[in-house]
Amino acid sequence: MAKGSWRRLRRLDETLTAQPSYALVGVLRIPARLTSPARVISRRVAIAVVALLVVALVVYFxxxxxxDSQGDALGFLDCLYYSAVTLSTTGYGDITPISNFSRAVNIFVITPLRIAFLILLVGTTLEVLTETSRQALKIQRWRSRVRNHTVVIGYGTKGKTAVAAMLGDEVVPGEIVVVDxxxxxxxxxxxxxxVTVHGDATKSDVLRLAGAQHASAIIVATNRDDTAVLVTLTAREIAPKAKIVASxxxxxxxxxxxxxxxxxVVVSSETAGRLLGIATNTPSVVEMIEDLLTPDAGLAIxxxxxxxxxxxxxxxxxxxLVLGVVRDGRLLRIGAPEVDAIEAADRLLYVRTPGH
Incomplete structure (x- = not known):
C-alpha cells in the first residue's frame, strides 16, 4: 500500500464510522464477484458491436x-461505414448529414453513443481510475444493508477454523465479516x-464499521486473553443482543x-489437553469427536x-439422537427430569447424519 494510503488509515483512528465511504476504501473490503478476463473482453466487444449497429440503423432509417461525397444513395454498408468512422472519431467527411433532423440526431443520439464507445475502448484504464469510486459505492451499499451477520475477530488458526465450520454449515461467505x-x-x-475490516477490534468504531451493532453473533478469536477481554467488553457495549462466543x-x-x-467461552488449552489425554487410551473417541465437530463430513452436532x-x-x-434440549437459552442434558416432556419453544441439540 502507498505511503499516502497508510497516512490516511492512521488518521481515521476513532472516527471510522463518520468517514465518507471513499475514505474507507482499503479499510473495509467487500468481496467482488470473480469474472474471467475472456468474459469481460467478450462483453465489451459485444457492447461495442451493439453500439455500432444502433448508429448504423439510425443513419440507415x-x-x-x-x-455521399459522390452523390450516390446510401446503402446499409455505407451507413455501417459511417458509424465506424464516426464512433471512432476518425471522421473522413465523405458522408455528412445535410438535413436539420439528421444533424439533430447526430447531436442527441450519435454523439452520446460516440462518447460511450470511446469510454468502452479505454475501459481498462478507466477501471483503474474508477476503482476507488466503485469500492466506495459498494461499501456504502453494504453498510446500509448488513444485518444479522457474524463478525469474526481475528483470522488466525482459531478464527479461520471457526469460519470453515460456518461455511461447512452452509453459511453464506458474504454474511461473515473478519476484523484483524x-x-x-x-x-x-x-x-x-x-468481508474484511482492517483495524483494532478493541476500538468501538472498528466494530461499528464491521456492523457489530447489527450482528447476530460475534466470535472473539484473538491470540491473547487480555485482548479477548477488551474486545468482548467493547462488543457487548455496542451489541447488547448479539451472541458473543470467545476463545x-x-x-x-x-x-x-x-x-x-x-x-x-471456549478454553482452547484445556480442550486440547482433554483430547490429548483421551487419545492415549481411546483414540477412536477423539476421531469421533472430531467427526461430530466437522459439519461437512460424516456426523455433526x-x-x-x-x-x-x-x-x-x-x-x-x-x-x-437428541443430546440435549435448549430451553429459555439454557442447555438441559437429556437425563434431566425437566426434559421428559418437550415444549413447543424448545430447541433440540441432536446428532445430524449425512444427508439430513
Missing part, C-alpha cells in the same frame, strides 16, 4: 438526410469471499470473559426447532 490487523490474514479472508488460552480467565459479556408432532413427547423417543 434517415439515409435521405445524409449526402494482519494484512496477510485479511488477504486470505478476502480470497475466501469474506481463550487459560481457564483462569474464563470468568473474566463471562463477566465481560460473553455468552460462551446440530440444533433444530421442535416439530408440532413432537410437543409433549420424550426426546429419547425421537427419530434423531
Amino acid at each position: 434517415d439515409r435521405d438526410g445524409y449526402r 490487523t494482519d494484512h496477510s490474514g485479511l488477504e486470505r479472508a478476502a480470497a475466501a469471499g469474506l 481463550i488460552r487459560e481457564a483462569e480467565n474464563q470468568h473474566l470473559l463471562l463477566q465481560s459479556g460473553a455468552n460462551s 446440530a440444533e433444530r426447532e421442535v416439530e408440532p408432532a413432537e410437543v409433549g413427547g420424550s426426546p429419547r423417543h425421537l427419530r434423531d
